[in-house]
Amino acid sequence: MSEISRVALFGKLNSLGYKAIEGATVFCKLRGNPYVELVHWIQQIVNTQDSDLHRILRHYEVNPSRLAADITAALDQLPRGSTSISDLSEQISDLVERGWVYGSLMFGEVQVRTGHLVVGGLKTGRLRNALLQISKEFDKVKVEDLSDHFAQVVSGSPEDNQAPTDGFTAGAEPGEASGAVAPAAMGKQEALKQFTVDLTDQARSGKMDPIVGRDEEIRQVIDILMRRRQNNPILTGEAGVGKTAVVEGFAQRIVAGDVPPSLVDVSLKTLDVGLLQAGASMKGEFENRLRQVIEEVQSTPKPIILFIDEANTLVGAGGAAGSGGAAKLLKPA
Incomplete structure (x- = not known):
């Protein structure tokens, strides 16, 4: 891959492709795979309702059942047991770059569509081999014919009117909104909307079950929060003992007004670590997201x-070995 920064490169993906990267990252973590691989990304795109890729596969009569089975088999061959994601695979970055090159030079697009990824992948030897290793069904796609008749093959795709997630559109001024959240910059309050869930809102709307038997733990949480210093409670314990239930019980106390006056108007939000990390293996992207949340x-x-x-998953996340990563950003906060 060339020395193009990942932030710039992945910012050229349209919202469908970028959301699929985020989904692939979460999916990879759930499976315990160490790297987000090309097959994770393809699986996420295939599982969307419609895209350029779907129309290409139908046009060239790719067998969807065989493709799905091949993707599952390829996923099952990946190593498992990892507790954190190391990085995106080089093949993903390589494919985005080839899609950008072909999309901009051959089709005059400012966004990278999933169809551009297919063309770029099948026209590049090493990537073509990677796709065929996932499924031989990709060999049915006649890439030269696709290049010549791209507009007709993908006509009506939901990707027709999308824009790159970096906010640049044809004829637009730099920074003009594209309708998608840029990967390296969030708008006003966008980080909180995207990466957190408001537990007090859920409690207020009755979406939580009553919490029983956690009064002592909830009182301890409130006591720590009321301190002037060292006022960050940490809930520890084995999985399934009810740590999250304590927090939900606290949210219900806030909504009921059963807390000290200084906590009555507080909003309790939970940070979705999976979304925060999704697609954030680009250098500096994780830190930018967390800093924006703070x-x-x-x-x-x-x-x-x-x-x-799962705050322990943030220790060292986003930083080089020994740098403290997210922990360093959170400490002064």
Whole structure:
């Protein structure tokens, strides 16, 4: 891969392709695979309702059942047992770059569509081999014919009117909104909307079950939060003992007003670590997202308490070995 920064490169993906990268990252973590591989990404695109890829596969009579079985088999061959994701595979970055090259030079597009990824992948020897290793069904796609009749093959695709996630559109000024959240920059309060869930809202709308038998733990949480210093409670224990239930019980107490006056108007949000890390293996992207969350929490007029589930997964995340990563950003916050 060339020395193009990942932030710039992945910013050329349209929202469908970029969301599929995010989904692939979460899917990879759930499976315990160490790297987000090309097959994770393809699986996520195939599982969307419609895309350029779907229309290409139908046009060239690719067997969907065989393709799905091949994808499952390829996923099952990946190593498992990893507790964290190391990086995106080089093949993914390579494919995005080839898609960008072909999409911009051959089709005059400013976005990278999934159809461009197919063309770029099948026209590049090493990537073609990688796709055929996942499924021989990709060999049915006649890439030269696809290149000549691309517009007709993908006509009516939901990707027709999408834009790159970096916000640049044909004839647009730099920074003009594209309708998708840019991967390296969030709008006002966008980070909180995208990466957190408001537990007090859920409690207020009755979406939580009553919490029983956690009064002592909830009181301890409140006691720690009321301190002037060292006021960050940490819930420890084996999986399934009810740590999250304590937090949900606290949210219900806030909504009921059964808390000290200084906590009555607080909003309790939980940080979705999976979404925060999804697609954030680009250099600096994870730190940018977390920093934006922290800044929005600090600047909002309504006090916010941020609950970080599985906080141990953030230690070292986004940073080089020994740098402390996310922990360093959170410490002064």
